[in-house]
Amino acid sequence: MWRVVEHVLPPKRWRVPVIIAAGVFTGIGALAFHISNASSYLTDDPKACVNCHVMAPQYATWQHSSHARVAVCNDCHVPHENVLLKYAFKAMDGTRHAFMFTFHMEPEVIRMHAPGQWTVQNNCIRCHGGLLNHAAHLAVTWQEVQAGTGKLCWDCHRETPHGRGNSGASTPNARVPELSPVLPGWHRRTFQTPNKQTP
């Protein structure tokens, strides 16, 4: 084992440049981590979901729905069977979203892909199961849905909770949480003149 480490370690005369190079890498990585608010993705705070502003219509419509009083994004959009599954799903979905957003690949109208749909369907049942008639609703399987012989909850409840159709242009002036500034708080307090807002 130690032989492997030894193999990777630079010879003594290279240590200093390698340390600096490693610092540069880690620093740029940390910067990317900081400006992308990466740590917020570990939370259940809906603010994390509008780090990418393309989610603004989804945030704004959720906020104006009755679900806003009882459920946040993650209650519906990640699985809740166990913690491992939850974070594995978050990691997979999140990486895909980050990739598509970074490279400007997001479609104008964002729709859930298949794993997302099934997750939401399960979460509908998780809370509303008591309201459902077993024969009519719970017997729907994913295969049936895909074959067009079963219905997902929102095939009928189309306005719940985001309203119909959420293109990027559907909530042009919605006020959604702003990203926190890149510069730290002490810098703003020390060097910037505060905006005069109230007379």
Next chain:
Amino acid sequence: MKSIVDIVEKKPWFGWVLYLGTLAAVFAIGLLAASIFERRQESFRVQTVSPIADWEPRNEVWGQNYPREYESYMRTSKTDFKSKHGGSAPTDYLAEQPDLVVLWAGYPFSRDYKQARGHFHAIKDIRETLRTTAPLPGTCWTCKSTDVPRVMNEMGAANFYKAKWADLGSEIVNPIGCQDCHDPKTMNLRITRPALAEAMERRGQDINKATHQEMRSLVCAQCHVEYYFKPPDKYLTFPWDKGFSAEDMEAYYDSIEFSDWTHAISKAPMLKAQHPDYELFMTGIHAQRGVSCADCHMPYKSEGGIKFTNHHMASPLQNISASCGVCHRESEANLLRDVYARQDRVKELLGLAQSALFHAHVEAKAAWDAGATAEEMKPVLQLIRHAQWRWDWVAAANALGFHSPLEAARVLGTSIQKGEQARRELAVVLTKRNVPLPVPMPDISTKEKAQAYTGLDMAAIEAQKLDFLENVVPKWDAEAKAREAKLPKTDASKSNY
């Protein structure tokens, strides 16, 4: 195993691979960081056709940028909706309930009290009401116009309040609108009236830390609250230092020995409640469930594929499906029935309190006429003061108690108790002086008869108002027009696009 140094020593091309690999990796991470920065910037871009200046009072200038919000705001000009107990349609409350004239005898509300119209009419209404035919402070303009933040910014809030109402007439011309609640650069909700922030500060709360959902009520609470003009400089102040309830505010006013006026008939030191909509609402089930004012009064609206906040602030009963239907699954008819059921009950209690107060004022006059002493009358007048304050606290608020039916009923219960207590004590005073009971009540079957009973010369007041509207108001408007003509024209070439 060989070290990398040895490999590079033997195969120099491997050194080049390492170099180019590192270069590509740093380049890629740099690109990623740049992309994140770029996409962060997109979210800060507020979409405006033409930029809006700081303190821009003209709603139509904002409307160029936000046509949907502006068009829906303009619908506050409509006066065609009447619910069972409210709405925007014109209603003369004094004609409907002439005993109100007696309750407010000696106070301008006894001259004229009509159903408030939408925000769009704020300037027109304050100019036209007969309540403003008297020397008033600048404070009276505070909640009427988008020009108020602009002028306060120029002259300071304290000087604004101190000024004469008539002296600011040409400055305050645009009705309640966009900049009262919005920041022109970011469109974020903001507080432009200092009284709310000051009241919260005295309670140890920093209003700047309010969440967006709280702000969707707090921007309304800049005006839809109980307030008074603190003497001697008429400084607009919210009486929240001891708490938000009717009793807490009453204790606050008692502790500073404040009264709005001395009653013309009973000589009681009276309080006039404004419209404690926010305070009453905060005690109700909707507030406890995290619902904001805007959730019901400005529900989301769809036009084609676009969703936006309806800026036609109005009775939710005008649009039950968009307001109540978001959370409540019952039919519109059932929801309407439930609202009316609560309002009817509050109305019933209001009537009992109002009747007790009318009788108490007239009986107090009879006691004074029979030679009652100030010492005898003091506890009675205090009861009348408290009873009428509590009645008014519910009566003056919008929605006829629906903002919190249980609290409204509770406060009215204490008002009725105090009003009747005053009458019992008056009966003792009157009996001592051999005044036969019951004391005869005046004929106040119409507003005119009631106003004549309280000694109002309505013809003179109306003539004064007519003169003001014909000779003063046109001058104000002409001066305002000349002033606004110098404001920067909105310029589409300065677009952010």
